[in-house]
Amino acid sequence: MISKAARRTKLRWLVGVAAIALLAPACGGDDDSSSGSSSDEPVTLTVNVFGGDGFGYDNLVKQYEQQHPNITVDYNVVTDDYDNEYRPQLIQQLDAGSGAGDVVAIEEQGVGQMMSMDDAWVDLSDYGLDSRESDYPAWKWDLGHTNDGKLAGLGTDVGGMAMCYRTDLFKQAGLPTNRDQVAAMWQDWDGFTQTAQKFVDSGVDSAFIDSPNQIYNIRLVQEAGNGDGTSYFDRDNNYILADSPAVKTAFDYVLQLNDMGAIGKFQNWTDEWNVAMEAGGFATMGCPAWMAGVIESTSGKQNAGNWDMAPVPGVSGNWGGSWLAVPAQSDHPEEAAALADFLTQPSSQLAAYKAISVFPSAPEAQQNPAVADSKNAYFNDAPVGQIISDSITSFQPVYYGELHSAVRAAVEDVLYGVVEGTYSDDEAWDAFVSAGQEVVDTSG
């Protein structure tokens, strides 16, 4: 059923694209004459998003169509593979000047790349949407701007960050399992290091943390946020990784934990990682809001109650989350901007959370009892809503360059290489810097 539905969605999307391509020249003429008044002329707006469950907009779309009888919304979940399918496709459509939807979703991975394409986007402040600033935490608002400072994207959901841990393994290692005690134990990074040391010393046959990359990223964005807000690229898109104190601190921290033997070799999304999650191969892992679902389905019923959740050291962090943007090629930018505005309202974010549990980025929606008081039964009733909200509120903005995602993938490989033992501690930093440099070189 799922595959059939997916195929139908894809087909519908193709038909939609074809229709737009055919209609585009005809509409272009119309538009100029009618652009002043958003009248009752029938308008079809295509909304393209991604993800297994989409963005949870089904009911919102129906509601919007009822309120605006002249507007038909074609809401498509294009694919569940953002990075390999959706993102390259969208960039191609933006480059070609046709084929993209009227409202498109952009994920955190690659937001830097999208926002470097200044001309591709409608400036939403032309339609008065700069008034939305108060709805968002500063970093979420800032990342929705192009390099030229144009408001291109309005935030939808966020991932936030928590630390998930195995109570059964903590117990074996003689560590406290109560989440308040655990949170107190690793209030700061020194506390986390000491906990890691105790766990390693206990001789429990599991890694303390699954892999290097999440702990590295949590540390990196905290350091960068407290510093000048840059990591791999400065705001002129120069490659500054080698000179970034935030990067060096996070990098050295990974080496330190690795020398203690605290980091596992379980690369995210590999089979080994999945098995280890279920079999207790590691005791902690970074946990954005959506990861709770991944852990629950991967670890299975037999591990219910074995997982719990606490704030990360230093509290703040984020992994994932999206924006809605209007491509400049849209024939109905005004109507599309109004729809994007509606879909990203705090009340809509709340509705999407209720539909498919995507965590709202707007503080107003986070404070709603439905979110703020939400608990996760699988994680011993951990107050997920509270922990994730705190991590987002205290998060500091960090600038992503156009090549941020590509550099990130390459340098994180080196971190895995360190844990595998391919690089010695002395070689690692040079390899780390040159891995990113290779990306910069090959990206022309």
Added chain:
Amino acid sequence: MKTAERVASEPQAQPASPVRPRNRFRRFLSLVDLKASPYLLVSPYFILFLIFGAFPLGFTLWVSLHDWQLAGDKEWIGLDNYQFLLTNERFRMTVVNTIGMFVLATVPQLLLALMVANALNKRFRGRLLIRLGVLIPMVTSVVAVAIVFSQIYGTKYGMVNWFLGNFGVDPIDWRKTSLASWVAISSMVDWRWTGYNAIIYLAAMQAIPRVLYEAATVDGASSRRQFWHITVPQLKPVIIFTVFISTIGGLTLFAEPMMFNSGRLDGGTTGQFQTVAMYIVQAFRERNNYGLAAAAAWLLFALIVVIALANYLVVNRIRESR
């Protein structure tokens, strides 16, 4: 009599006849039929080839001579992309990886296929089933094979390490070193393709005249001698074919090493099993650098031509070494 008369009279009547232009038209049609229709009949293939084969080839060449960024500038830079790749250490590594995995996968694969085919060529009970059996890996999807093998080669929870552990062997980190990862990936390739090559060899073996073997037996040649001195030389054209196909397949290796690393294109933490094909896809997909990807694709094409020719020269010596 009447017929003969008519036949005789016709040529005489012809010069004055008004039928003549129509006749010429007919002759023209039959000429067209003779000379042009073969081209017309094969044209669907060539028209499709022009659109989907020749044009992309030419366009790739055109792109490779540009600094061609998706969503960016498209600027003529001549051979700079090629120069970059030929002096780039990472690209050179992917070439070494590709050739390494190709040798590691293809040589044992074809030798094994030859042995299997020879064994299947004997008469025994249930041979049809066994012959069909070696083809079964062919019907599984490449990606499914790669996913299953990736689990088998897990470091901590993999079956191979569990098995080796029973004999006191320390767990091998299959993705860490070049050699280990090449062996693992080659085994996936071999599992899937050995049977295919074996069936091709088997078909060719059955076409070898029995009398050759009978004569050799009378002369007292052992079956091993018969295999190397009759079977293998007789199979030469087929061996050349399989070597060509394996060369092309081996040098464009993509799905297995990609799935071995959970769908990532970087081929391990240091790129120790990144193939040229993965490098190409990474260049245009992750880095949006179409020019570089196109240049790498043409270099891969050149590499395949060179290695295929080298293989041809080597395999062609089979008969001479007899």
